[in-house]
Amino acid sequence: MEMARNRNIQNIIPIGGAGTGGRDRAAKFWEEMNKDQINQNSLELARSSIFVLCLDDENVDKIDNLNQMEIDGMQILYGFGPEYNGLNRWFDSTIQEKQKEQKCENNLTIIEPKPLSWVVSEKANLLLGEQIVEFEQLTNNLQLNLLQFNEFGKDSIKGWGVSPDGFMQLCMQLAHFRLHGYLVNSYESATMRRFRFGRVDNIRAATPEALNWVKSMNSPNEEKKRKRILLKMAFDKQSLITKENLIGNGIDNHLCALEVLSREEFGLENLPEIFQDEMWKEMMRFPLSTSQVSTSPEFINCYLYYGPVVDDGYGCAYNIQPNSLM
CATH class of the missing domain: 3.30.559.10 (Chloramphenicol acetyltransferase-like domain)
Known part of the structure; x- marks a missing residue:
């Protein structure tokens, strides 16, 4: 979780943002990225994973007039956009588990995570930026509500x-x-x-x-x-x-x-x-x-x-x- 928080401090490029905008642009991004063998290896590790674990910060303080189920839904669907948790996703993965910070109740052996390495060219970086801009526009234009009707079923x-x-x-x-x-x-x-x-x-x-x-x-x-x-x-x-x-x-x-x-x-x-x-x-x-x-x-x-x-x-x-x- 601390590593996730330090992403901006470490100036780590949010590669997950590639899957947030248009599919054509995403294809161009990965076509450019795959010119480098390091990127090919990292992408294959991400693609072949059974699931993706997303480490989220809580940000419910920005939500007004929504119940907890709606808040949870927005968190799961798009992580409240690029400003919050939206860029730590891997949207091309079928299974993504979101986890906020909490205390561990059991004695567990913690496997030290290893960061994937990426070599991002200027062209790829521009495409990634365009994806993130579109992602922000899409999320700002989305209203999510859960309606529960209990009169009959x-x-x-x-x-x-x-x-x-x-x-x-x-x-x-x-x-x-x-x-x-x-x-x-x-x-x-x-x-x-x-x-x-x-x-x-x-x-x-x-x-x-x-x-x-x-x-x-x-x-x-x-x-x-x-x-x-x-x-x-x-x-x-x-x-x-x-x-x-x-x-x-x-x-x-x-x-x-x-x-x-x-x-x-x-x-x-x-x-x-x-x-x-x-x-x-x-x-x-x-x-x-x-x-x-x-x-x-x-x-x-x-x-x-x-x-x-x-x-x-x-x-x-x-x-x-x-x-x-x-």
């Missing part, structure tokens, strides 16, 4: 004869409509594991049926019976789209494959009209990125955070519990 929703996942998707569309006045392209992964080499397709929730329902919910003159009918229609459509994706009949993979093949066949200049239309670009943009990651009720306060995929979007991970929603 999965058990009640199933009792109403609807899918809990579909329920959450329509609720997010309703929330977006009330905030912005329109539905929004959303992304929810549908597993394609039943197919060889299958990965995912996209379950879209912004449907005409969903629009009719959210409009009725915002209409003070609409009867409750009519709202329930429209909600049922929206649920049925959401369920149909989900089933179509799971059996390989989704539209996203199919159209994206056609676009890739068209680029190879015709080039960017002569793409079919559908792929030159502004509607196609908007269709492939996802201001609402969603993912259900539900955990066992045995694991209390277990939750997931991630950021949006576009500057003006939302990243909404949700956790459906028997009697609550997060």
Whole structure:
């Protein structure tokens, strides 16, 4: 921990910052760094590690109006940016364990850490600086909140004869409509594991049926019976789209494959009209990125955070519990 604190004093270059900004720039950075054998050896040690341990300083004094779970989430997600703990991360690692300073309760044999050596050229240093500037901009533009709903959960929703996942998707569309006045392209992964080499397709929730329902919910003159009918229609459509994706009949993979093949066949200049239309670009943009990651009720306060995929979007991970929603 003391070594981590002395980083600035020792003028150690924060190599971990390379993974914080754009991927293209990160690739250029490592292409430049790998010209030196010392850097190749150090990078291989980092890449081949089972996990990365990040030694963090506590900085909760800068946080206002956030609960502890939100503070912990920000610490885990991005370390509060480059000014605090964000540059001691190795964001390309799948597993990163964050640890603040504490007393050791047991007698342990401490293995002395050995610093990795890096040779940073002027070009690489400039690229690293640009990454860190972008990282700061991204973190300053991120607002993170955890919303806990305890009125009902999965058990009640199933009792109403609807899918809990579909329920959450329509609720997010309703929330977006009330905030912005329109539905929004959303992304929810549908597993394609039943197919060889299958990965995912996209379950879209912004449907005409969903629009009719959210409009009725915002209409003070609409009867409750009519709202329930429209909600049922929206649920049925959401369920149909989900089933179509799971059996390989989704539209996203199919159209994206056609676009890739068209680029190879015709080039960017002569793409079919559908792929030159502004509607196609908007269709492939996802201001609402969603993912259900539900955990066992045995694991209390277990939750997931991630950021949006576009500057003006939302990243909404949700956790459906028997009697609550997060």
